[in-house]
Structure formats: structure tokens, C-alpha cells
Amino acid sequence: MGVTDFGSVRSLPRIKVELGQTWLRQRHWSVFHWLLVGSAGLVAALILIVPIYLLLRIGTGWAEAWATLSQPRTLEILGNTLGLAVAVTAASILIAVPLAWLTTSTDLPGKRFWAVIVALPLVVPSYVAAYLFASILTPKGLLQQMLYPIFGIERLPNFYGFPGAFLVLTLVSYPFIFLTVRSALKKMDPALVEAARSLGLSPWRAFWRVTLPYLRPSITAGSLLVMLYTLRDFGAVTMLQYSTFTRIIYNRYLGYKLDMAAAMALVLVLVTAVILILEQRSQGKARYARVSIGVARAQTPTKLGRWRWLGLGFTGLLSFWALLVPAFGLAYWFWRGLNQDWAVRSLGAAQTNVESLVSLIEPAWNSLSASLLGAGLAMLLALPIAILVVRRPGRLSRLFERLTYASFALPGIVVALAYVFFGTNYAPSLYQTLPMLLIAYVILFIPQAVGAQRSSLLQVSSSLEEAAQSLGKRPSTIFRRITLPLVKPGMLAGGALVFLTCMKELPATLILSPLGFNTLSAEIWSNIGEAFFARAAAPTLLLLLLSSIPLAWMTLREKE
Amino acid sequence: MSTVTCRNLYKSFENMPVVQDVSLSVPPGQILVLLGPSGCGKTTTLRLIAGFETLDNGRIEIDNQLMADGSTHVPPEKRRVGIVFQDYAIFPHLSLAQNVGFGLKRGQAARVEEMLNFVGLGGLGGRMPHQLSGGQQQRVALARALAPQPVVLLLDEPFSNLDAALRVEMRQEVRRLLKASGTTAVFVTHDQEEALFMGDQVGVMHAGHLEQVGTPEAIFHQPRTRFVAEFLGQTDFLPGTVTNHGVQTPLGTLPQTLPLASGTAVEVAIRPDDLLLTPDEGGNGRIVSRQFVGIAFVYEVRLDDGTRIHSWQPHENSMGEGTAVSVQFAAPHSLPCFYQNHVVSDKSR
Numbered sequence: 071m072g073v074t075d076f077g078s079v080r081s082l083p084r085i086k087v088e089l090g091q092t093w094l095r096q097r098h099w100s101v102f103h104w105l106l107v108g109s110a111g112l113v114a115a116l117i118l119i120v121p122i123y124l125l126l127r128i129g130t131g132w133a134e135a136w137a138t139l140s141q142p143r144t145l146e147i148l149g150n151t152l153g154l155a156v157a158v159t160a161a162s163i164l165i166a167v168p169l170a171w172l173t174t175s176t177d178l179p180g181k182r183f184w185a186v187i188v189a190l191p192l193v194v195p196s197y198v199a200a201y202l203f204a205s206i207l208t209p210k211g212l213l214q215q216m217l218y219p220i221f222g223i224e225r226l227p228n229f230y231g232f233p234g235a236f237l238v239l240t241l242v243s244y245p246f247i248f249l250t251v252r253s254a255l256k257k258m259d260p261a262l263v264e265a266a267r268s269l270g271l272s273p274w275r276a277f278w279r280v281t282l283p284y285l286r287p288s289i290t291a292g293s294l295l296v297m298l299y300t301l302r303d304f305g306a307v308t309m310l311q312y313s314t315f316t317r318i319i320y321n322r323y324l325g326y327k328l329d330m331a332a333a334m335a336l337v338l339v340l341v342t343a344v345i346l347i348l349e350q351r352s353q354g355k356a357r358y359a360r361v362s363i364g365v366a367r368a369q370t371p372t373k374l375g376r377w378r379w380l381g382l383g384f385t386g387l388l389s390f391w392a393l394l395v396p397a398f399g400l401a402y403w404f405w406r407g408l409n410q411d412w413a414v415r416s417l418g419a420a421q422t423n424v425e426s427l428v429s430l431i432e433p434a435w436n437s438l439s440a441s442l443l444g445a446g447l448a449m450l451l452a453l454p455i456a457i458l459v460v461r462r463p464g465r466l467s468r469l470f471e472r473l474t475y476a477s478f479a480l481p482g483i484v485v486a487l488a489y490v491f492f493g494t495n496y497a498p499s500l501y502q503t504l505p506m507l508l509i510a511y512v513i514l515f516i517p518q519a520v521g522a523q524r525s526s527l528l529q530v531s532s533s534l535e536e537a538a539q540s541l542g543k544r545p546s547t548i549f550r551r552i553t554l555p556l557v558k559p560g561m562l563a564g565g566a567l568v569f570l571t572c573m574k575e576l577p578a579t580l581i582l583s584p585l586g587f588n589t590l591s592a593e594i595w596s597n598i599g600e601a602f603f604a605r606a607a608a609p610t611l612l613l614l615l616l617s618s619i620p621l622a623w624m625t626l627r628e629k630e
Numbered sequence: 631m632s633t634v635t636c637r638n639l640y641k642s643f644e645n646m647p648v649v650q651d652v653s654l655s656v657p658p659g660q661i662l663v664l665l666g667p668s669g670c671g672k673t674t675t676l677r678l679i680a681g682f683e684t685l686d687n688g689r690i691e692i693d694n695q696l697m698a699d700g701s702t703h704v705p706p707e708k709r710r711v712g713i714v715f716q717d718y719a720i721f722p723h724l725s726l727a728q729n730v731g732f733g734l735k736r737g738q739a740a741r742v743e744e745m746l747n748f749v750g751l752g753g754l755g756g757r758m759p760h761q762l763s764g765g766q767q768q769r770v771a772l773a774r775a776l777a778p779q780p781v782v783l784l785l786d787e788p789f790s791n792l793d794a795a796l797r798v799e800m801r802q803e804v805r806r807l808l809k810a811s812g813t814t815a816v817f818v819t820h821d822q823e824e825a826l827f828m829g830d831q832v833g834v835m836h837a838g839h840l841e842q843v844g845t846p847e848a849i850f851h852q853p854r855t856r857f858v859a860e861f862l863g864q865t866d867f868l869p870g871t872v873t874n875h876g877v878q879t880p881l882g883t884l885p886q887t888l889p890l891a892s893g894t895a896v897e898v899a900i901r902p903d904d905l906l907l908t909p910d911e912g913g914n915g916r917i918v919s920r921q922f923v924g925i926a927f928v929y930e931v932r933l934d935d936g937t938r939i940h941s942w943q944p945h946e947n948s949m950g951e952g953t954a955v956s957v958q959f960a961a962p963h964s965l966p967c968f969y970q971n972h973v974v975s976d977k978s979r
Binding site: 534537540541543544551555556 | 680682705706707708709710711712713715716717719721722723732733771774775778780784
């Protein structure tokens with residue numbers, strides 16, 4: 071799956087090219103080159119608007135902003151945010167690394183099946199997982215109701231706050247590490263372990279001294295994604311009432327305390343940026359290329375023997391929690407919804423099932439069209455950046471690459487907030503229009519899109535383009551006839567993933583959607599906000615189905 | 631009149647000089663081979679001619695038209711050069727016919743078929759690249775590069791991905807095809823045997839410099855620098871001293887007169903076929919090791935003064951390790967002598 075492309079944006083090669091030489095080369099590049107640079111420049115400008123307008127907004131009231139930030143409450147929120155991010159990342163590593171190893175390098179029964187199953191939580195939005203788990207695990211939730219007749223348990227331990235956020239975010243984000251580590255394991259040359267064995271290491275010691283160090287870069291890459299996901303997450307923490315930055319920013323925004331929201335947003339961006347920078351620093355030389363020449367042989371799976379039961383138990387238990395429990399919750403609430411006639415007694419209005427289902431057509435269409443446009447636009451704008459980075463390294467390309475990567479540090483809520491300021495003050499004609507929502511999608515998903523484009527471009531040997539050039543073709547012709555057809559499969563896979571992420575997106579969609587533009591995610595959100603779980607079930611089911619279709623289609627096509 | 635002329639080319643990457651003061655010219659219809667170890671600048675020279683790299687300094691002309699100098703750079707697509715890459719760079723999503731026709735205007739199906747026939751792939755135009763063997767891909771790359779009738783064909787280590795037997799077959803085939811079509815070509819390789827076979831002229835490159843250009847025979851027998859002598863063939867160097875009677879070496883005095891003062895230290899290049907070994911208890915060397923190479927034995931001999939030399943001897947003179955031997959010069963030609971890494975001509979001839 072192309073999912074691992076998330077991670078590849080961080081390992082862009084750093085090629086030093088002197089400025090003089092760069093200019094010399096660029097002088098000979100055509101109009102096509104300047105089109106690429108122009109398009110990349112546009113994306114850069116869109117990204118830069120975010121921090122600039124946050125600063126402008128605070129600009130008028132630094133004293134006030136500082137008063138807000140210097141309260142002990144801020145430190146508490148910072149502690150909550152970082153604590154959650156670290157806990158979720160650590161738990162995800164502990165879950166994902168063994169899972170990746172079991173489903174790739176061992177003779178675990180049904181390992182292909184398990185590999186698909188344990189990656190599936192990736193398609194579940196955090197707020198969906200949050201309400202499904204909450205409806206089951208809260209002190210008076212479904213589990214308590216089932217346990218009460220048998221064991222007489224009156225109350226389960228508290229679920230809201232840290233425990234819930236930790237459980238939910240871990241279960242929806244560990245697949246990032248699972249997928250990056252799995253793809254590293256698949257590419258690993260079996261000769262490495264064989265060499266270690268021949269040098270006298272037992273299988274167990276070979277794992278610790280060769281396999282694990284080899285996996286370190288991929289574990290780091292996946293962990294960064296999990297950490298960023300947690301820092302950026304809005305839906306789960308807000309739903310589960312755990313006060314991290316995103317929740318507080320949203321509450322301030324709803325309370326029209328925009329200066330405070332902007333100040334908080336800036337702090338969140340700084341925190342995320344620091345983590346990105348630390349990660350870059352620690353990366354160092356930890357990128358391992360396969361040195362050996364030739365095609366890797368297929369790996370001989372490690373025989374688990376009696377340990378296979380433990381492996382199966384672990385995989386099964388995890389699948390139960392990550393997939394079966396939420397699926398049960400969803401099925402239950404969907405069934406309740408169908409049977410209950412969603413009577414909203416407090417409103418005194420009753421909708422029949424058919425009417426309710428019909429009422430979902432419009433949000434579904436809105437979600438689909440916004441996500442298709444958003445993903446398409448993100449992929450389109452990512453391609454020039456990827457081409458510049460891969461094929462035309464230089465100062466300018468490196469700048470674009472860094473900026474793209476830096477936009478990882480911009481959570482959806484922050485991007486939305488900045489564009490609210492920008493829109494109301496400088497572009498009222500764009501404010502609360504579909505184009506502005508699409509711009510937010512582009513900023514949010516450009517790193518992912520560039521990552522996907524870049525790795526598929528790297529698959530195309532540059533000698534192919536040079537061969538076409540020596541045969542007398544112009545750069546634009548070569549792009550159309552050689553490069554594009556070859557990167558198309560990778561682009562489609564990447565696009566399917568960006569589409570999925572657009573469908574799941576919540577904060578920017580909530581804040582920037584045009585008035586009356588109701589999406590499935592917004593529909594789910596408004597229902598769970600009032601604890602109408604049964605009414606949230608149908609749109610949830612529809613969202614999961616629709617968002618997974620392109621991905622499923624890509625996976626099936628890959629197999630052919 | 632030459633098809634390709636390069637004058638004083640300079641190119642560096644990040645202040646690392648890669649090509650320094652390289653001048654060469656290729657007459658029409660001739661094959662020039664650039665030979666050298668990896669990192670010597672031969673591929674960069676080729677890419678400068680193709681236009682994939684920009685010159686720092688110098689001048690490149692193709693067909694008497696200026697292609698590049700310090701301020702001009704004609705882009706690759708306007709240079710009318712064909713190129714065959716090390717990895718062939720066959721477009722994987724296009725059929726053979728579409729690959730070969732890529733550089734042609736539309737509606738030249740006849741030319742495509744002609745080229746496919748020319749390289750022995752007639753009738754296979756509908757196949758896709760992944761259905762081909764390595765040797766067939768090589769042929770497609772050649773047909774594709776030759777189809778638009780380039781002024782010059784550039785080949786970058788084109789056989790290095792083939793196995794040994796196929797490599798020999800393909801180099802005969804490619805040389806035949808290039809000669810049959812009268813193509814002017816520049817060919818880059820690190821394989822001396824390939825270079826001597828393919829080239830009408832061979833240029834040996836070392837550390838960015840073109841050390842010597844000449845016919846394969848001249849390059850092999852009259853190396854102008856110590857590097858060329860060392861790179862071609864299995865060459866040993868004997869320490870020598872210039873005397874009035876010739877060059878004094880551990881193997882006796884060579885009757886060669888050098889224009890150097892008596893007492894000057896020089897190095898004499900000897901190849902394994904330049905020496906005669908005879909078992910001799912009172913000889914001046916002892917066999918250290920013996921290697922069987924099929925058509926002969928190669929003996930490594932340690933001379934009394936510690937110098938190690940190699941010698942080929944026919945099978946009938948089989949000698950074991952440790953045998954004391956006398957080593958004598960047996961070359962029918964004069965041996966190249968080097969003073970400060972450059973050859974010193976023999977005045978007696």
C-alpha cells in the first residue's frame with residue numbers, strides 16, 4: 071500500500087548544488103521549468119499565509135495574548151498535549167513493531183489476512199472511534215449494561231479525559247508505524263540476518279542486533295507520523311473532553327475569543343515545529359540504503375513453533391480491540407437507529423428511516439465532491455514540487471521541499487483559524503466558499519501528496535527522460551509521454567489516500583465549509599455532540615464505505 | 631574534418647574538478663572509446679557531449695556547429711546525438727515499435743521496421759520491453775538511438791549489465807552494426823578488453839585528464855604515461871638506472887638509449903609476455919606463486935632485490951612454487967621506460 075509514502079517526505083535527499091551552477095542549469099530550462107516553479111511558489115504562498123495571519127492577528131494584542139499564555143493553565147494544556155502524544159506514540163510502537171514483524175517475517179498462520187485487518191483502523195476517523203468506544207466503555211455504557219445482569223457491576227471506571235483519548239488515538243494511529251515498519255521489513259535483504267547467523271548469533275540476538283537497528287529509521291518515521299497525528303487531532307480529544315491545544319483553540323473560537331485562539335494556535339504550531347526539527351536533527355545518518363547489488367531473494371519466514379499461539383493471541387486481541395469492538399458499536403447503533411425511528415423527542419419531530427437515509431444523500435455528495443476536488447488539487451499541486459525536488463535539485467527546490475515538510479506542523483484547526491482571519495479581513499469574497507475549503511485541504515495534505523509523488527518519481531530512472539531528450543523531445547513532451555504515464559499508478563494510489571484523509575477531515579471542514587454545506591463528517595459531529603449515537607451511525611457507515619472505495623479499488627488493481 | 635570536436639573541456643561538481651582540459655576529436659564513421667577506471671571523468675565527458683551537463687569551460691562542436699562553450703548551451707534535444715545508456719532506459723510502458731519510433735516523426739512505420747530488422751528484432755515490434763532478454767533490450771536501445779539518424783552515437787558502458795558470454799557476442803554485434811551504418815560513435819567503458827576491441831581510437835582517462843589517445847595497438851604498446859601502461863595489461867614496473875650502455879635493471883641491462891643523464895632513476899614497464907623463465911639454481915628469482923589461466927601459467931616471481939614480477943609461460947615449462955629461476959628479457963620490442971610518470975623515448979630505434 072502506498073500508505074508508507076506518508077513517511078518518505080521526511081527523507082528527501084539533501085543534494086548540495088552551488089548557486090552558480092544552479093543558475094547556469096536553470097538558464098537552459100524552458101518555460102516548463104518556470105511553470106513548475108510558479109506552481110510550487112503558489113503552494114508556498116498558501117502555506118505561508120497561515121503563520122503570517124496568526125502573527126498579524128495577535129499583532130494587535132500581544133499584551134493580552136501574553137496574559138493568556140502566561141497563565142498556569144497554558145502549561146497544563148501543554149503538559150496534556152505532549153503527555154498524550156508521547157503516551158500514544160510509545161504504545162503504538164509497542165503494538166505495531168511486533169505486529170509488523172509477525173505479519174511479514176514469520177510463519178504466523180493467515181499472516182496476509184492479519185496484515186490487512188490490523189491496517190484497517192487507518193480508515194476510521196478519530197472522532198468516530200471516539201464516540202464508538204465512548205458509547206461502549208463509559209461508566210454507564212453498553213459494556214456496563216451487558217455486565218450488570220451477570221456480575222451486577224454498577225459503574226465502569228472513568229473513560230472520558232486521558233484514558234479514552236489515549237486508547238482511541240493509539241488504536242487509530244498505530245497503523246502508521248505498522249505500515250512503515252512492514253514495508254522496511256519487506257525490503258530488507260535476508261542476507262543481513264543470514265550473515266549475522268553465520269557470525270554466530272542466535273535468531274533472537276540477530277533480531278536485536280541486526281533487524282531492530284535496521285528498522286530504526288522506519289520506526290522513527292512512523293512514530294513521527296503518530297505523534298503529529300496526535301498533536302493535530304481535534305475530533306477525539308474534543309469528543310472525549312480532554313483539554314489539549316486543539317480542543318481549547320476550538321472552544322475559544324466558538325466563544326469568539328479569537329485573539330486567544332490565535333495565540334494558542336501559534337503555541338501549538340511552535341510545539342509541532344520543535345518536534346519536527348528535533349526529529350530531523352536526530353535523523354542524522356540513520357538512513358540505510360541497500361548496499362548489495364541485485365534482486366533481493368525472498369525471505370525465509372522465521373518458524374514460530376509453539377510461540378505461534380502467542381503471536382496469534384496478540385494479533386487476535388489487537389484486532390478485537392481495534393476493529394471488532396468499534397464495528398460492534400457501529401452495528402449496534404445502526405440497528406438501534408433502524409428500529410427506533412429516530413425520534414428526536416425534545417424537538418417533537420420524528421423522521422422515518424427512509425427520510426433520514428434520503429437526507430444523507432446531500433451530505434454524502436458534498437463530502438465526495440469536496441474530497442475529490444481537494445485530493446485532486448493537492449495531487450496536482452504536489453507534482454511540480456516533487457519534480458523539482460527529485461529532478462532539479464537546487465536552492466529553490468530545497469526551499470519548497472522544506473516548506474512542504476514544515477506544513478506538517480500546521481494542524482487542521484490552526485489552518486482553518488488562519489484562513490478565517492485571512493478570509494474575513496482580506497478576501498471576503500472567498501470566505502466560506504468551497505475554494506477556501508479546498509485551499510485548506512491542499513495545505514493540510516500537501517506533505518502527504520508530495521511524499522507519494524516523490525516516491526513514484528524516484529521509481530522512474532532519470533535516464534528514461536534523458537533518452538527521450540536525446541531523441542529530440544521537449545521537456546513538456548517528455549513529461550506527457552514518459553514521466554506522467556510511469557508515475558500514474560503511484561499518483562493514483564497516493565491520491566486515493568489523500569482522498570480518504572479529506573473525507574475524514576473534521577476541523578477545517580467544520581469551520582471553513584460554505585454555509586449550508588453539510589458533509590458526512592459534519593453530520594456525524596453534530597449528532598455525537600448531542601450524544602445521538604444512533605443518528606450518527608448511518609452517516610458513519612456511509613463515510614467509511616465511501617472513503618475506502620478508491621483505496622480498495624487501488625489495492626485490488628495492484629493485485630492483478 | 632571531424633564529427634565531434636572537444637577542446638579543453640573543464641567541468642567540476644561542487645568545486646571537485648571532474649573533467650580537466652580534455653580535448654578530443656572523432657572523425658566521421660569512427661568509434662572513439664573513452665577508457666578509464668570509475669570516477670575518471672569518462673561518463674561526465676560523454677554527458678557533456680550529449681548536453682546533459684553544462685560546461686564550465688571549453689568548446690564542443692558537433693558536425694562543425696557550436697554546441698557548447700562557456701556561454702552557449704544547446705539543449706540535448708537539439709544536438710542530434712543518440713545515446714545508449716548503461717541501463718538501456720527502454721520506456722517500460724511503450725512497445726518495441728513505439729520505443730524505436732519515439733524519436734521519429736509520425737507515420738514512419740517503415741523506418742521503425744527497418745531499424746528493428748537492422749538489429750535483428752524484425753517482427754517483434756508489438757512486444758513489450760519486459761518480455762525481452764537483456765541482449766534484446768540492448769538491441770532495442772541501439773535501434774531507438776539510431777532511428778532518427780543522429781550525427782553521433784554515444785554509448786555509456788552499454789554492456790556492463792550483460793553476462794560475460796553475451797557481452798562478447800554483443801560487442802561484436804554492435805561494432806558490426808555501427809560499422810554497417812557508418813555511425814560515428816563515442817563509447818565509454820572501464821573494460822580494457824572491450825575498449826581495445828571496440829575502438830578505432832582509444833582515449834585513456836585518469837583523474838579527469840585524457841592521458842593518451844591512439845589506436846588500440848599504440849595505446850597498448852606505446853603507453854605515453856605510467857598510468858596508461860599500468861591500466862592496460864598486467865604490467866609490472868622494474869626499477870632501472872640509466873647508464874652509458876643502456877638501462878640497468880635487476881634483470882640485467884636493457885640495450886636502450888635514453889636521453890637522460892647517466893645515473894637517472896627510471897621505471898621499466900614489463901608485461902608477462904616480455905620475460906623468459908628458466909629453472910636455474912643460481913638464478914636471480916624464485917617462484918612465489920603459480921596461477922593457471924587456461925592457455926598458460928602465470929608465475930609470480932620474487933627477484934633477489936625484492937621486486938615482484940609476473941610472467942606467462944606455456945604449459946610445457948611447468949614449474950612448482952619455490953623453484954629457483956633465472957629471469958631474462960625476451961621482448962622482441964623495446965620496453966617503455968618512464969621518468970616522472972612519463973615515457974622517455976628510446977633513441978636507439
